[in-house]
Amino acid sequence: MSVAVQVEQVSKHYKRGGETVEVLQRLDLDVAAGEFIALMGPSGSGKSTLLNLIGGLDRPDEGRITVAGERVDSMTEGQLTRWRSRHVGFIFQLYNLMPKLTAEANVELPLMLTKMNSKARAEHVATALKMVGLAERARHKPSELSGGQQQRVAIARAIVADPTLLVCDEPTGDLDRRTAIEILELLRLLNRELGKTIVMVTHDPQAARYATRQLYVDKGQLCEGMHVEHVEPMEAQA
Amino acid sequence: MIRHRRLIWAGIWRNSTRTTYTLLSIVVAFVLFGLLQGVAAAFSHAVASANLDRLYVDSRLGREQLPLAYLPRIERVAGVSAVAHATWFGGAYQDSKKSVYSLAVDPVRYFSIYRELRLPAEQLRKLTQTRDGAVVSRKTAERFGWKIGDRVPLISSVWSSKGGGSVWPFEIVGIFDPEEDRTSRTEFVLNYAYFDEARQYKNGTVGWYTAQAADPRQSTQVAAAIDALFANSSDETLTQNEQEKAQALLKEHGDLNLIVNLIMGAVFFTLLLLTGNTMMQSVRERIPEFAVLKTLGYSSATVTLIIGCEALGMCLAAALLGLALAWLLYPVLQVVTAAPRMPLWVPLAGALIAALLAGVTALPSAARLRRISVVDALAGR
Numbered sequence: 001m002s003v004a005v006q007v008e009q010v011s012k013h014y015k016r017g018g019e020t021v022e023v024l025q026r027l028d029l030d031v032a033a034g035e036f037i038a039l040m041g042p043s044g045s046g047k048s049t050l051l052n053l054i055g056g057l058d059r060p061d062e063g064r065i066t067v068a069g070e071r072v073d074s075m076t077e078g079q080l081t082r083w084r085s086r087h088v089g090f091i092f093q094l095y096n097l098m099p100k101l102t103a104e105a106n107v108e109l110p111l112m113l114t115k116m117n118s119k120a121r122a123e124h125v126a127t128a129l130k131m132v133g134l135a136e137r138a139r140h141k142p143s144e145l146s147g148g149q150q151q152r153v154a155i156a157r158a159i160v161a162d163p164t165l166l167v168c169d170e171p172t173g174d175l176d177r178r179t180a181i182e183i184l185e186l187l188r189l190l191n192r193e194l195g196k197t198i199v200m201v202t203h204d205p206q207a208a209r210y211a212t213r214q215l216y217v218d219k220g221q222l223c224e225g226m227h228v229e230h231v232e233p234m235e236a237q238a
Numbered sequence: 239m240i241r242h243r244r245l246i247w248a249g250i251w252r253n254s255t256r257t258t259y260t261l262l263s264i265v266v267a268f269v270l271f272g273l274l275q276g277v278a279a280a281f282s283h284a285v286a287s288a289n290l291d292r293l294y295v296d297s298r299l300g301r302e303q304l305p306l307a308y309l310p311r312i313e314r315v316a317g318v319s320a321v322a323h324a325t326w327f328g329g330a331y332q333d334s335k336k337s338v339y340s341l342a343v344d345p346v347r348y349f350s351i352y353r354e355l356r357l358p359a360e361q362l363r364k365l366t367q368t369r370d371g372a373v374v375s376r377k378t379a380e381r382f383g384w385k386i387g388d389r390v391p392l393i394s395s396v397w398s399s400k401g402g403g404s405v406w407p408f409e410i411v412g413i414f415d416p417e418e419d420r421t422s423r424t425e426f427v428l429n430y431a432y433f434d435e436a437r438q439y440k441n442g443t444v445g446w447y448t449a450q451a452a453d454p455r456q457s458t459q460v461a462a463a464i465d466a467l468f469a470n471s472s473d474e475t476l477t478q479n480e481q482e483k484a485q486a487l488l489k490e491h492g493d494l495n496l497i498v499n500l501i502m503g504a505v506f507f508t509l510l511l512l513t514g515n516t517m518m519q520s521v522r523e524r525i526p527e528f529a530v531l532k533t534l535g536y537s538s539a540t541v542t543l544i545i546g547c548e549a550l551g552m553c554l555a556a557a558l559l560g561l562a563l564a565w566l567l568y569p570v571l572q573v574v575t576a577a578p579r580m581p582l583w584v585p586l587a588g589a590l591i592a593a594l595l596a597g598v599t600a601l602p603s604a605a606r607l608r609r610i611s612v613v614d615a616l617a618g619r
Contacts, residue, residue: 058612
């Protein structure tokens with residue numbers, strides 16, 4: 001299986017109040033194409049920083065990051081922006097939808113950067129919304145949707161441009177257990193049926209069980225498979 | 239940017255109350271701009287379009303009358319090709335609020351100089367033959383529903399007739415049409431001969447003379463020659479060309495352009511602060527949304543354009559509405575400006591100012607968005 005994401009000897013530090021905080025230290029990670037991995041770890045462990053680096057939102061201080069064969073660590077800000085629009089779909093904990101736009105307009109946002117005409121865009125949007133089970137709610141605004149439905153819209157937005165990689169930052173962190181299961185099932189479906197490579201950050205060990213591989217980040221280092229084996233799958237508890 | 243119209247529209251109406259108040263402020267500011275600049279422009283146009291070869295001979299003491307006997311003497315001044323005289327009648331129709339700008343003149347002399355007041359020759363002849371005849375501008379006739387043959391009583395705020403009354407009856411014998419691009423306040427023209435014979439006092443005097451200079455380049459010398467003729471007399475004259483006269487009249491009310499510019503400067507400065515603050519506030523509230531757009535692949539340039547279009551859409555739409563209202567209201571000011579339409583450059587300048595306003599107000603917000611760290615903004619830092 002080919003490698004979708006390759007992180008090699010990546011370090012990242014931040015300046016906080018005159019102090020240098022080493023967030024990631026010479027971290028290595030390979031994610032195979034079509035893999036669904038969960039990144040876990042305590043707050044401040046560096047998992048979100050790693051996710052941002054993989055998603056091209058930030059650049060490492062040292063090391064190399066290659067996604068779908070392209071070096072993203074050496075790209076300029078403009079190149080990264082263009083690269084993200086083509087290769088990465090983002091799913092956030094708080095959905096981050098545009099409140100004044102309808103569900104379909106929100107889903108259409110990534111396609112606005114392509115050369116697609118309005119008819120083709122509408123078809124793609126309809127397909128994405130149907131895939132997440134929200135075809136009937138296309139004309140609704142986020143305020144008219146439940147949390148789970150908003151997250152489904154966010155997932156539709158993430159997949160509508162057919163990205164190589166889905167990057168999910170605590171996608172079920174703001175949802176109740178039942179809705180969280182629905183969202184995780186949907187992610188698993190995208191992974192299994194459409195072959196999407198997914199990197200998900202979560203605090204929740206039960207959510208991590210939906211991934212094909214669980215990784216634990218602690219103090220900027222990666223520890224594979226720790227602490228999650230004993231957790232019962234969510235659907236068993238719901 | 240047409241692709242992002244939904245995003246731009248949603249951004250403008252993100253906070254509908256705030257947007258509505260901002261739009262109203264811009265509308266009011268541009269109504270004010272349209273009307274004030276329109277008035278100033280109309281006056282400037284009147285000054286600019288005034289004839290340099292048309293000389294006004296007034297009393298040096300201001301509004302004093304001049305002897306009618308000056309007429310042949312002015313006619314004999316070298317370089318003068320024609321002379322007319324006029325006397326302010328101070329007319330009003332039915333009540334003092336319905337004022338009519340009326341002048342008592344020698345009709346043949348007057349209309350031969352003021353060719354822009356186009357009166358058919360037949361009607362001019364009728365005016366000279368009818369002692370209590372009068373001719374009116376078409377606008378005045380339409381205003382009061384007058385037609386040729388009507389007898390209309392005009393109240394004079396200045397002159398009483400020998401019978402003791404201030405009501406003067408006239409027969410409308412003609413209607414004149416001022417040229418479109420010329421500003422003229424003259425609405426009602428009556429026979430001086432009839433007026434002078436019937437008035438109680440100051441008989442044999444006129445309000446002012448209008449002398450036509452044969453060569454406009456010589457008008458300064460001609461004016462000096464006229465004033466020299468009556469120097470050290472009991473009725474000294476002050477001769478100015480039409481442009482100087484118009485400027486002097488405007489100056490009586492202060493420097494209109496300066497006043498307008500000061501008012502508009504204050505209005506636009508306030509508007510700049512208000513709109514700028516609205517934009518800044520709107521962008522500040524939406525930083526996480528813009529961060530999401532950048533995450534999705536929207537470049538800084540695209541986001542800047544979206545902000546610019548929001549500001550432009552808001553400023554331009556409100557400004558155009560304000561200017562349209564000013565355009566509709568402008569004819570009401572015709573009593574002051576004597577211009578039926580707002581000069582076209584006023585709305586064009588207004589639109590340009592609105593675009594500049596949008597650019598200036600969007601700039602700080604756009605600059606701020608260029609600097610934001612997507613990671614920090616998404617994390618709410």
